[in-house]
Amino acid sequence: MKLLIAPDSFKESLAASDVCRAIQAGFCEVFPNANVTLLPMADGGEGTSEVLAFALGGSWHEVLVHDPLLRPIRARYLMLGNKTALIETASACGLPLLASIERNPMLTSSFGVGELINAAINNGAERLIIGLGGSATNDGGAGMLQALGMKFFDGKGQLLKTGGGALIHLARIDSGDFALKDIPIGVASDVINPLCGELGASAIFAPQKGARAADIIHLDNSLSNFASVVCNHGYRDFQNAQGAGAAGGLGFALLTFLNAQMQSGFEIVAGSVRLAEHIKNADLVITGEGKLDAQSLMGKVAVGVANIAKAQNKPVIAICGGVDNAIYSQENELPFDVILPSIQHLDSPDIVFASTFDNLKTTAKNLAAALKLSNTLA
Structure with a gap:
């Protein structure tokens, strides 16, 4: 047999x-x-790097980043021989990084993902594959963007706090030194959910990240406000794109601000192995x-x-x-x-x-x- x-x-x-x-x-x-x-x-989420390292080789690089509650941790990414860096968002903002009692997508941030992206680019990466899945966050990728140089302000002109819940107060975006649009980025994910609504990031995925019923409504409204402010600043509206709701809205940020291309994580892995x-x-x-x-x-x-x-x-x-x-x-x-x-x-x-x-x-x-x-x- x-x-x-x-x-x-x-x-x-x-x-x-x-x-x-x-x-x-x-x-x-x-x-x-x-x-x-x-x-x-794997399908682009947790374990994708290990599976592709098994199939393709490459070298691991460990860096100091911040976890979903902004505590310093060590996370790693895989650098392939063709100067492509494979980054798993879960390594920096994954649910297993938090104890059950700590899980709260109103507060958690994807900041560490941006730090991993910076580290890979500074190490010579000319292309990125970012695997989504297993995140503890619901911040629309705002934390990642903050780590990459963007600034977010509330209606009083104060810097916005981190976490998905704070996005309800977002009023203005300052792109600052943000300049990653020339780097090809593939997003490996098999989540097709939009950013908001009954099938959005908050309604479908936030409960498993610790959100209560009232939190889910607040988080959905926060992401909706985020998308509205983004459009008001002249960016293309990706909130209804397939995969925008992946990893608590990280898909939305990657599509909107980094010109990323959504790819089937499963198909990437299946072809590689x-x-x-x-x-x-x-x-x-x-x-x-x-x-x-x-x-x-x-x-x-x-x-x-x-x-x-x-x-x-x-x-x-x-x-x-x-x-x-x-x-x-x-x-x-x-x-x-x-x-x-x-x-x-x-x-x-x-x-x-x-x-x-x-x-x-x-x-x-x-x-x-x-x-x-x-x-x-x-």
């Missing part, structure tokens, strides 16, 4: 490479002679992600892998942490032959996250046992 294991990371639990190893460990307890290929995947070729050589494909839900259907890793597998008539199984039953709606045509949640029993989130490797291993072992049994009954 030729088995391809090609999952995404499990957010806040395991890197994609560790997910691969957990599934392999369980499966090979039943099929020890299986020919297994491990192919960690030759996913289609590996699927062609496999008898069975196993993919997965932390939670299979409505967002998965918008081009995330598990569905992307499964679509390529189905196009080649290969069986594909998804092993996930949890599964939202809403995806089984008749409106959704799921490309998986089997979907398996891996959480073995209810417990606190901390314990569930800490048990992810063992849960995946157990689920993969049970899957392999079922396959072996089906062969004896066929």
Whole structure:
């Protein structure tokens, strides 16, 4: 049996490479002679740099930046041989950088992302690929722009405070020494949400970042005001562009101020690691992600892998942490032959996250046992 294991990371639990190893460990307890290929995947969010470093090589560079609460931390970016720097926004403003009690998109800032961009350019980068996803912020990329030299003022002429909530008071923008428009920037993201509204950054993503119901309304109004002020200053209106709402609105800032080009993060990674070729050589494909839900259907890793597998008539199984039953709606045509949640029993989130490797291993072992049994009954 030729088995391809090609999952995404499990957010806040395991890197994609560790997910691969957990599934392999369980499966090979039943099929020890299986020919297994491990192919960690990503979609532009957390883990993208590691996956592309695995496929393309390059060198890591660590720099001092500020986290979402503006505390100094060490973050890194990947410099490829063609002077392209790959920056994951999550490394500077990611949700895992904050304890649960600290998560508040009213206050958090994307400032560290701008610092990473500056560092890469100062190190000779001539092109940037910026992976969006996993952010703890909802500031429309204002923090990133501040780190790049822009200044934001309220109606009283005072410098605006950081955080998504403060944008409600934005009245004026000073571009200052901002001058990055000549540097090609590709944005790797599979989020297609606009900046504002029912499908916008605040409504869809802010709750998982710690926003309460009242915060969500405030944040959406703040981003709407940000977009209005931007347009009043003569910039093109990108608030309804696909991906503008990615990473708490970072997509909007990158499109508006840096002339960035949105690209499918999954397609960038899939092409780099030759996913289609590996699927062609496999008898069975196993993919997965932390939670299979409505967002998965918008081009995330598990569905992307499964679509390529189905196009080649290969069986594909998804092993996930949890599964939202809403995806089984008749409106959704799921490309998986089997979907398996891996959480073995209810417990606190901390314990569930800490048990992810063992849960995946157990689920993969049970899957392999079922396959072996089906062969004896066929």
